[in-house]
Amino acid sequence: EVQLVESGGGLVQPGGSLRLSCAASGFTFGNYAMSWVRQAPGQGLEWVSAISGSGGYTYYSDSVKGRFTISRDSSKDTLYLQMNSLRAEDTALYYCGKDPHYDSSGYYGVIDYWGQGTLVTVSS
């Protein structure tokens, strides 16, 4: 059974940093691209970032480019999102998600499994 468990969220001041983690199990982690998608309170879904299965390719939305860094550790089956220079508008529930295509170098763009999310609140 595929499981994704996010952690690392919390309350941080504007300008601060957080590192989110997503522990994966139930599939061969290194063969699938992974994504982060966020949802501000009461709002819709916003794609944030993605990384290929090998980790060699990374992608970002314009709203986080230069501030967030996605990475993965296949020895730990864990996905990360390093978030720096946080702003109030980054406040959201952050979900990690698994891509359905078996391809260590590609990114399909669909999410077939989602974690339950970790809440990031940026406020002074």
Add this chain to the structure above:
Amino acid sequence: EIVMTQSPATLSVSPGERATLSCRASQSVSSNLAWYQQKPGQAPRLLIYGASTRATGIPARFSGSGSGAEFTLTISSLQSEDFAVYYCQQYNNWPPVTFGQGTKVEIK
């Protein structure tokens, strides 16, 4: 960036009735369109990808159609567990992958 527009924002439907949700892209996304369902307090769930292919375990009452820039999600006979928010998502031109703003299906 491709903008996805869903209509209506809210759809009031009685149990057992058909629900038809629309999604329009600002430019062609071919058939690279997915639909997700989200219930309160839960993560989204993949329903449809490739515009019309049901994801694993999704009941046959959910169907997707369309290509290019116009898409439809149809729920043939609404069950109580289907009342939720539905999002479309394009993955043809990225980054970024983009979502619609959602359609809430509520009990009439």
